[in-house]
Amino acid sequence: MALGILGILIGFFIILFFTFKNVNTIILAPIAAVFVAIFNHLNPVEAFSSTYVGGVVSIIGMLLPVIMLGTILGKVYTQTGAALALADGFIKAFVDRAKGENKVRVAVAVIVIVSFLLCLGGIDAFIVLFTTFPIVVRMWKKLNMPRKYIPGILMCSTAAAVCPGAPVVQNIVPMSILQTSPTSGLVPGIVAAAIIAIGTWATISRLCIKDMRKGAGFEYGDMPPVPEFD
Numbered sequence: 664m665a666l667g668i669l670g671i672l673i674g675f676f677i678i679l680f681f682t683f684k685n686v687n688t689i690i691l692a693p694i695a696a697v698f699v700a701i702f703n704h705l706n707p708v709e710a711f712s713s714t715y716v717g718g719v720v721s722i723i724g725m726l727l728p729v730i731m732l733g734t735i736l737g738k739v740y741t742q743t744g745a746a747l748a749l750a751d752g753f754i755k756a757f758v759d760r761a762k763g764e765n766k767v768r769v770a771v772a773v774i775v776i777v778s779f780l781l782c783l784g785g786i787d788a789f790i791v792l793f794t795t796f797p798i799v800v801r802m803w804k805k806l807n808m809p810r811k812y813i814p815g816i817l818m819c820s821t822a823a824a825v826c827p828g829a830p831v832v833q834n835i836v837p838m839s840i841l842q843t844s845p846t847s848g849l850v851p852g853i854v855a856a857a858i859i860a861i862g863t864w865a866t867i868s869r870l871c872i873k874d875m876r877k878g879a880g881f882e883y884g885d886m887p888p889v890p891e892f893d
Contacts, residue, residue, distance in 0.1 A: 670702020692719075732790065750801035753777075758806070767875070768868045770802050771816065775864050778820040779856070787831045788824040795820045807880040808871045815870075819863040827852035 674695035681691050693711060700710035739745070753773050761769040774795065781791045799813055824831045828845045837843060846852075 667703040670699045673702065674699045738793075747797065747801050750798040750805070753798070754802060754805055758802070764872050764875075766806055767808060767871050768864075770806055770808070771864050771868045771871070774799055774802065774816050775819055775860050779823040779826060779860060781820075782823040782829045782831055783826050788821040788833065791820040791823065792817055804881050807875070809874045809879045810881055810884060812867050812871055816863065816867050819859065822859045822863075823856070825852055825855045825859060827856075 677695045677698065678688065678691050682688055693715065696711055696715040697707045700707045700714075705714075754770075757773055758766050758770050777798070778791055778795055781794070782788060786794070796813075796817060799816055802808075803810060803813060823829075824833045827847075827849045828834075830845070834845060838845065838847075841847075
């Protein structure tokens with residue numbers, strides 16, 4: 664048992680460590696699967712060809728439509744100017760009313776709230792990630808906030824799926840397997856959602872303000888500019 668757990672930990676380490684070294688996960692995942700099979704006394708060839716490949720096919724079949732539709736929706740939002748219109752609307756309604764550094768705090772709070780509302784409204788976390796991206800970029804540019812914190816706020820979009828009752832993949836899969844209700848684990852889910860929301864808001868706001876005090880600002884860098892429709 665201990666050896667099997669060790670193999671699982673090694674598999675996780677291989678994926679996490681080498682992913683940060685820019686190694687493609689398509690290469691890493693099979694290697695990690697073989698390590699897990701060996702440490703759990705399974706036939707590596709059989710485990711790879713049946714268990715691993717079967718699981719990959721199942722996941723792709725379940726998530727491909729979601730990811731594809733999310734990509735299309737995000738592209739529509741970007742290319743039509745809808746995302747920029749939403750961003751400008753949020754800025755005028757909430758951010759412009761704040762003063763000084765509070766503009767940054769309000770802007771981050773708006774993105775966090777929008778992410779959670781979209782997930783609770785039935786939009787999967789992957790789709791929320793794509794649709795909020797142009798909104799975040801627009802808001803960051805308007806307020807001249809450091810670009811390097813955009814990935815952090817975008818991760819809040821995917822983490823918002825922990826909300827109890829959210830009709831997203833992360834909840835639907837356990838419901839179908841364990842036959843649980845949409846609000847199963849209500850209290851832990853609410854606590855987790857609160858920690859993510861408040862923690863994201865506090866951390867991103869503080870870091871942005873800290874860097875902006877040092878003169879840091881927004882720049883596209885290597886990222887393709889979001890189309891403007893002004």
